Amino acid sequence: MIKLISFKNCPFVQRVMGALITKEIPFEIEYIELSNKPQWFLDIAPNGQVPVLITEDKTVLFESDAIVEYLDDKYAPIEALTPEQKAQDRAWSYQASKHYMPQCGTMGSKDKETFETRLANLSKAFAKAENKLGDSAFFKGDYISNVDIAWLPLLHRAAVIKEKSGVDMLDGFPKVQQWQAALLASGLPEKTVPQDFVATFSGFYLTNTYLASVMNGEEGECATSSCNSAASSCCN
Numbered sequence: 001m002i003k004l005i006s007f008k009n010c011p012f013v014q015r016v017m018g019a020l021i022t023k024e025i026p027f028e029i030e031y032i033e034l035s036n037k038p039q040w041f042l043d044i045a046p047n048g049q050v051p052v053l054i055t056e057d058k059t060v061l062f063e064s065d066a067i068v069e070y071l072d073d074k075y076a077p078i079e080a081l082t083p084e085q086k087a088q089d090r091a092w093s094y095q096a097s098k099h100y101m102p103q104c105g106t107m108g109s110k111d112k113e114t115f116e117t118r119l120a121n122l123s124k125a126f127a128k129a130e131n132k133l134g135d136s137a138f139f140k141g142d143y144i145s146n147v148d149i150a151w152l153p154l155l156h157r158a159a160v161i162k163e164k165s166g167v168d169m170l171d172g173f174p175k176v177q178q179w180q181a182a183l184l185a186s187g188l189p190e191k192t193v194p195q196d197f198v199a200t201f202s203g204f205y206l207t208n209t210y211l212a213s214v215m216n217g218e219e220g221e222c223a224t225s226s227c228n229s230a231a232s233s234c235c236n
């Protein structure tokens with residue numbers, strides 16, 4: 001059986017799980033701690049990052065883009081596409097995945113000014129999607145495609161933040177909000193994260209952050225604004 005090496009909060013892993021689950025490919029999952037990577041993982045993972053996928057013939061794959069393409073090649077694509085359509089889907093998927101880390105950085109901001117600056121940058125991605133979305137439930141129609149799966153981590157995490165803190169990172173993007181609602185209603189989000197995801201995620205992004213202060217009704221600057229870290233603080 002396929003094995004996915006994972007970390008509980010990782011958006012890149014969530015995307016790969018979205019592809020596996022949508023395509024109904026059986027897999028097992030092993031979680032590791034990125035703060036204490038086991039030696040067996042360092043021995044097989046070329047860049048020391050999750051996701052790593054071990055195929056049925058024990059080939060080790062890394063980089064989520066490559067893994068998603070492999071799953072299409074090996075297990076039949078979700079839909080038949082021309083090379084041009086494939087290229088478009090990859091481009092729209094990339095518009096999401098290149099913002100996974102910026103979203104983590106935004107959510108981890110320690111003060112209002114940093115949060116708003118980072119959110120303004122992240123919002124450029126949502127604005128592009130807003131312009132592109134039509135009237136269908138999902139990105140390309142009434143079915144979940146690879147593009148929806150790529151955007152799932154961004155939209156799911158925005159939903160958790162909104163539910164917990166009241167801050168809507170999708171404010172001003174009504175079509176993206178409807179898309180998010182359709183993805184949530186599909187049931188896919190919670191299938192692509194561990195059962196304790198909301199607790200783990202909240203412990204990371206809703207503790208000692210600007211969003212935590214909003215959630216707790218403080219709405220002031222975080223006392224530790226000096227620890228504002230770079231956007232890459234995600235997942236570590």
Ligand SMILES: N[C@@H](CCC(=O)N[C@@H](CS)C(=O)NCC(=O)O)C(=O)O
Pocket residue numbers: 007009010011012013034048049050051062063064065234235
């Ligand atoms: N480009 C990689 C990024 C994966 C990534 O950044 N994974 C993070 C967790 S979300 C990680 O493993 N970080 C640990 C590290 O960089 O040492 C992909 O698409 O798979």
